[in-house]
Amino acid sequence: MARILLINPNRYTEPPVPPLGLEYLAAALEGASHYCRLLDLTFAADTDADVRAAVDDCGPDLAGITVRNIDSAICHNNLFFLDEIAAVVELLDSLGVPVVAGGAGFSFAPEEIIQYLGARWGVDGPAEGVLPGLLDSLDNGDPPGAGSVLDGWSDPGWLAGDSSPARSSEGVDYERYLGEGAVGGFRTQTGCRGACPFCAEAGRKVVFRQPRAVVRELEAMAEGGVRKFHLCDSEFNQDLDYCHSLLAEMERARLGFDWALYMRTAPFDRELFRGLADTGASLVTLTYPSGAPDEPARAARAISLAKEYGVRVAVDYLCGFPGQTPDEVGRELDTLRRAEPDTVGVSNCIRLYSGTGVARKVMSDPRWRTGLLGEVDGNPGLLKPVFYCGIPLEELKGLVGSDPLFKIEGFERSSNYQRFSS
Missing domain, CATH: 3.20.20.70 (Aldolase class I)
Structure with a gap:
């Protein structure tokens, strides 16, 4: 049995959003007989202290961190989230805990985000079907190579079962979320x-x-x-x-x-x-x-x-x-x-994401580049916000x-x- 610490680093509270994806994932991992703890940093007063305490308490073999969004996806008053998430990954690395990254936002540009965050592995798509296998490989001493991005769509069948996905909300303060307008x-x-x-x-x-x-x-x-x-x-x-x-x-x-x-x-x-x-x-x-x-x-x-x-x-x-x-x-x-x-x-x-039709059209035709806003050059995968x-x-x-x-x-x-x- 492997031990995993699932971390929600999302500090955006307008509105606050409970970490639904991690709740589903925690239930799937527990159902596969792995120990799982969910650490929600949304309302944390000291994120570093909370991460250190959780690592000391549960001694994880692996930490899973979710990227719900790359940024706030609005042109005016944009907020970029990856730097804050990368700081959590760096702290975990210093504590000797390897990190697998995933989440909806991660799947927008998995190869680029895994490099940006410095995570050991990533999951593109739903993780419930493939993350238990990653934990098993850690138990067996034969994990995939560093930088590997696992294909979550290769095994999404867990979704279609009558009893799955269950939901494990331990560690999520719903009373606080609801009180804050969630x-x-x-x-x-x-x-x-x-x-x-x-x-x-x-x-x-x-x-x-x-x-x-x-x-x-x-x-x-x-x-x-x-x-x-x-x-x-x-x-x-x-x-x-x-x-x-x-x-x-x-x-x-x-x-x-x-x-x-x-x-x-x-x-x-x-x-x-x-x-x-x-x-x-x-x-x-x-x-x-x-x-x-x-x-x-x-x-x-x-x-x-x-x-x-x-x-x-x-x-x-x-x-x-x-x-x-x-x-x-x-x-x-x-x-x-x-x-x-x-x-x-x-x-x-329009927020441009690498590989989308509108991004390809705008970036390949000089006629449209005058409408670009943001850091275009030296921005692999368009991780930093670029808008048309x-x-x-x-x-x-x-x-x-x-x-x-x-x-x-x-x-x-x-x-x-x-x-x-x-």
Whole structure:
């Protein structure tokens, strides 16, 4: 039996976010008969002291550290997180504890991030299927070579079981999180079938959890006092049949809590919105990348159905792609005005991630480089934040005008669910 210390280094608290991924991972490791301790540094007064104390207490063979985000992904007032995480890795190394890095943000640029952090190993994708094997290899004295990045997508089957993933929340102070404005999280699937050219998660294999396993988890969390949730899937409505099955299971359980979620503008149907309303979904954030010909009509129809069933809608509208004109953006904003969602967050700066379609287009064509903001040269993997702004801020302000429906993003650190709760 190997001993592992899982560390959440995320200190961003606007809003604070419980380390859901580590809770799932801890349960998977414990289920594989390894000793696991979860150290959450979100509210730590002295992170170094807490890390040292945890290492002294549990004597880990390995530390796993999560990279939830590389940075705050907003152009204005951007916060870069990797330096703070690298400091924790360096401390662990000085204490003789090898580190494996992973998490959603890590998978955006695994080779570059493992080098930046100085971690021994990394996991690209979900770790629950492959990390027990890494611990076994440590036990057997035959670990992979330093710098290896394990493919978490090679064994994501644990997700589809009726009892997995369970969830181990020991070490996570939910009372503190909820008191600081957080909500609970849960996941029904991993991966994304989308092909959005700006997104580093696009095209990932999708694995769905068993609906009954999701509901059992939610029942346990609700019994523990969590009454508000935000779904942590990339986008909920990737498969309508699955959505209908899950919502039916949630309806039967009569969970009686409030939840929010992200959705794409397609696919959807009336039954989806009815199910959302009947299970307590109070807010849908609709992802709306501008420029697709069918996007305005789909968004308007989705907003109409949501309103019919009493579900509030926030639209995340991303514009300013290479070649997009202010007139095109103006027409889409007019469509949203007519559809009358509850609010529209407008972003004109696109965070570039290495390997995405928009990053390749911008970086390979001198015509678009004038719209770049950030550290472009000497920045492998675009780890340091680089943005493309095809619509200047002042021009965007002119398109939005004084209409209170629209909020230009990047100047306030808050989420949609916080804005609706205030």
